[in-house]
Amino acid sequence: MKPLKVINIAWQALLKNKIRSLLTMLGIIIGVAAVIIMIAISAGTEATIQEEITGLGSNLIYVTPNMTKLTPGSMQSDGGLVYDDAFAIAEQISGVNGVVVEQSSSQTIKAGDTSLDGVTIMGTTADFPSVRDMEIVSGRYFDQKEVDRTTPIAILGSSLAEELFGDRDPFGETVTVAGNIRLTVVGVFEEKGMVGDVDYDSRLYTPITIVLDKLSDNKFARFKGDRVRTIYVEVDDSVGPDGERSLDDVIYQIELLLAKRHEVTLEEADFVITTQQDIISTKESTTAAFRSLLAWVAGVSLVVGGIGIMNIMLVSVTERTREIGIRQSVGATPNDIRWQFLTEALLLSLIGGLIGVAAGVIGSWLFGQASGMRTVIVATSVLLAFGSAATVGVFFGYYPANKASQLDPIDALRYE
Amino acid sequence: MKTSKPIIDGSDLKKIYQMGDFEVRALDGTSIQVNEGEFVAIMGPSGSGKSTLMNVLGCLMSPTSGQYILDGEDVSVLDKIELAQIRNRKLGFIFQSYNLLARTPALQNVILPLYYDRESSLTAEEQEEKAIKILEAVGLADRIYHEPQELSGGQQQRVSIARALVNDPVMVMADEPTGNLDSKSGAEIMDLLVSLNKEGVTIVMVTHDPAIAKYTDRTIHLLDGKVAQVVKNGKEHK
Ligand SMILES: Nc1ncnc2c1ncn2[C@@H]1O[C@H](COP(=O)(O)OP(=O)(O)OP(=O)(O)O)[C@@H](O)[C@H]1O
Ligand SMILES: [Mg+2]
Numbered sequence: 001m002k003p004l005k006v007i008n009i010a011w012q013a014l015l016k017n018k019i020r021s022l023l024t025m026l027g028i029i030i031g032v033a034a035v036i037i038m039i040a041i042s043a044g045t046e047a048t049i050q051e052e053i054t055g056l057g058s059n060l061i062y063v064t065p066n067m068t069k070l071t072p073g074s075m076q077s078d079g080g081l082v083y084d085d086a087f088a089i090a091e092q093i094s095g096v097n098g099v100v101v102e103q104s105s106s107q108t109i110k111a112g113d114t115s116l117d118g119v120t121i122m123g124t125t126a127d128f129p130s131v132r133d134m135e136i137v138s139g140r141y142f143d144q145k146e147v148d149r150t151t152p153i154a155i156l157g158s159s160l161a162e163e164l165f166g167d168r169d170p171f172g173e174t175v176t177v178a179g180n181i182r183l184t185v186v187g188v189f190e191e192k193g194m195v196g197d198v199d200y201d202s203r204l205y206t207p208i209t210i211v212l213d214k215l216s217d218n219k220f221a222r223f224k225g226d227r228v229r230t231i232y233v234e235v236d237d238s239v240g241p242d243g244e245r246s247l248d249d250v251i252y253q254i255e256l257l258l259a260k261r262h263e264v265t266l267e268e269a270d271f272v273i274t275t276q277q278d279i280i281s282t283k284e285s286t287t288a289a290f291r292s293l294l295a296w297v298a299g300v301s302l303v304v305g306g307i308g309i310m311n312i313m314l315v316s317v318t319e320r321t322r323e324i325g326i327r328q329s330v331g332a333t334p335n336d337i338r339w340q341f342l343t344e345a346l347l348l349s350l351i352g353g354l355i356g357v358a359a360g361v362i363g364s365w366l367f368g369q370a371s372g373m374r375t376v377i378v379a380t381s382v383l384l385a386f387g388s389a390a391t392v393g394v395f396f397g398y399y400p401a402n403k404a405s406q407l408d409p410i411d412a413l414r415y416e
Numbered sequence: 417m418k419t420s421k422p423i424i425d426g427s428d429l430k431k432i433y434q435m436g437d438f439e440v441r442a443l444d445g446t447s448i449q450v451n452e453g454e455f456v457a458i459m460g461p462s463g464s465g466k467s468t469l470m471n472v473l474g475c476l477m478s479p480t481s482g483q484y485i486l487d488g489e490d491v492s493v494l495d496k497i498e499l500a501q502i503r504n505r506k507l508g509f510i511f512q513s514y515n516l517l518a519r520t521p522a523l524q525n526v527i528l529p530l531y532y533d534r535e536s537s538l539t540a541e542e543q544e545e546k547a548i549k550i551l552e553a554v555g556l557a558d559r560i561y562h563e564p565q566e567l568s569g570g571q572q573q574r575v576s577i578a579r580a581l582v583n584d585p586v587m588v589m590a591d592e593p594t595g596n597l598d599s600k601s602g603a604e605i606m607d608l609l610v611s612l613n614k615e616g617v618t619i620v621m622v623t624h625d626p627a628i629a630k631y632t633d634r635t636i637h638l639l640d641g642k643v644a645q646v647v648k649n650g651k652e653h654k
Contacts, residue, residue, distance in 0.1 A: 330505075331504020332532045
């Protein structure tokens with residue numbers, strides 16, 4: 001028989017049982033839609049993570065205290081990292097563009113009649129805006145001299161500015177922190193949004209010396225210098241695979257410098273150096289796990305869809321035993337019968353696949369709208385889902401089709 | 417216009433079903449010859465092997481032993497696929513229960529054998545024309561697009577006769593074609609078969625009804641899977 005005739009016969013058979021055909025396709029429709037939606041969700045999540053990572057600022061090296069290697073006798077959780085280490089790095093390591101130290105404290109702040117609890121007071125240094133990619137929208141930032149002089153000034157995050165002052169320009173206004181520290185507002189940051197789980201817009205930024213001198217509870221520990229939690233080091237363009245020196249080299253130089261300053265060996269370092277790439281890798285391995293979980297779920301639903309097709313095709317073969325007998329009596333060979341039923345299964349899964357693709361695209365969009373999660377339709381996922389549907393159709397359609405082809409003409413004709 | 421060219425030449429045909437410890441000899445050494453243009457009736461009590469013989473002669477099953485030559489070709493040695501092709505090109509079937517495809521127009525039912533004819537040189541349009549012509553010839557000019565459930569028993573049997581004829585078979589096999597019909601439409605179907613036979617179609621028909629057997633040239637009586645007697649035109653003929 002010619003292929004077109006086979007397809008036509010199969011198509012007619014499906015039309016004779018529209019509702020059943022549709023119900024049979026349902027499994028495939030759901031499976032294909034699931035694959036597309038799942039991949040759209042994980043692709044969306046990945047894109048969001050990518051943006052978060054670039055949002056952190058590029059070419060960053062993080063130096064943090066090593067909690068497991070506290071120097072004996074030190075009761076402080078901040079380990080061995082001190083404020084002056086940051087400036088040593090900035091001055092002595094080549095390829096460093098800027099260094100930022102942050103030390104935060106959660107405090108109650110007041111401006112006029114408005115009072116807010118638990119606001120993060122971010123003590124930081126002059127390079128902060130460039131290293132962390134933050135732009136001032138009004139007013140100015142502070143410079144290193146103001147940091148050194150413990151100048152009582154503040155820059156507000158965008159949402160904090162609005163909460164405290166509404167539509168008014170906060171420039172020159174006074175904010176009272178912890179009841180007695182009065183800071184003058186000199187600028188407001190642009191809206192940054194959430195980066196990771198950190199809301200940069202609800203914070204108050206001030207010279208780190210304010211936090212260290214006035215808000216730290218560990219003043220007795222200052223004999224060795226002010227301890228800090230993180231030093232951010234931004235490298236310049238000369239660092240990288242194409243530059244004069246490699247990132248690993250810069251990291252090594254920092255390690256040597258800090259080990260010398262702290263009087264420890266590299267093996268016993270009381271600090272840890274992490275790069276942007278380390279963070280990307282961790283996040284990526286998390287999404288990869290997420291993605292493979294989703295792929296499994298989607299794959300299982302496709303297989304369930306295939307089993308649905310096999311089920312219905314088996315019922316259909318039994319129901320249509322007499323039809324098979326009639327076809328055999330007028331000369332249909334086992335191959336003709338096998339192809340007829342295989343084509344039916346294939347048509348079911350392909351049409352189901354097409355509907356599933358449409359449902360998946362619409363579903364991804366609806367899911368994104370409803371959940372607020374980002375979804376990205378990946379073209380290859382559409383092909384993958386559609387291809388799997390066809391494979392499932394052939395795989396699960398073959399057994400019933402073969403069963404039909406093996407029927408004995410006499411038995412089939414006699415079947416009631 | 418009857419010639420003596422043999423269409424069917426079956427000798428010592430046996431069909432034995434093994435049922436556990438004992439065997440059922442549905443055909444127990446049947447020999448049968450049918451010549452081109454003949455109209456032969458097969459009679460016999462229930463269980464005597466009439467349907468089994470028809471199924472073997474119709475290439476729907478192979479005999480357990482014996483030789484069967486159909487239209488000059490030894491078909492007792494053919495496999496499933498070859499048998500299907502023989503049925504397609506050389507045989508037409510008329511069943512007691514019509515066996516039409518449900519919810520399928522008469523025209524499509526009649527075309528069905530042509531679907532499976534690999535060697536047919538007819539285009540889809542030519543196939544349709546041919547099927548319509550045959551439907552007209554069996555008196556169904558105004559029922560071409562009717563589906564089986566919209567047709568009377570007699571009309572359904574006419575559709576199945578048209579289907580049996582569409583591939584120009586060397587022989588038409590009819591197993592109790594009037595068995596499900598009242599006497600009036602039964603007689604109409606017999607008239608149709610007789611006129612087809614007059615036009616040269618070779619027919620082998622199973623019937624229970626001696627009155628219907630009278631329409632034929634010869635009646636072969638079966639008993640316990642063997643030919644008991646052959647009656648020609650009402651004359652005894654051992
Ligand atoms: N598949 C089978 N397995 C076992 N025995 C069978 C089978 N088919 C037929 N028989 C037996 O073979 C014998 C002949 O059966 P067959 O159907 O040919 O009879 P028949 O002459 O057509 O009868 P009826 O007039 O009732 O149609 C019967 O005894 C029947 O039970
Ligand atoms: Mg019978």
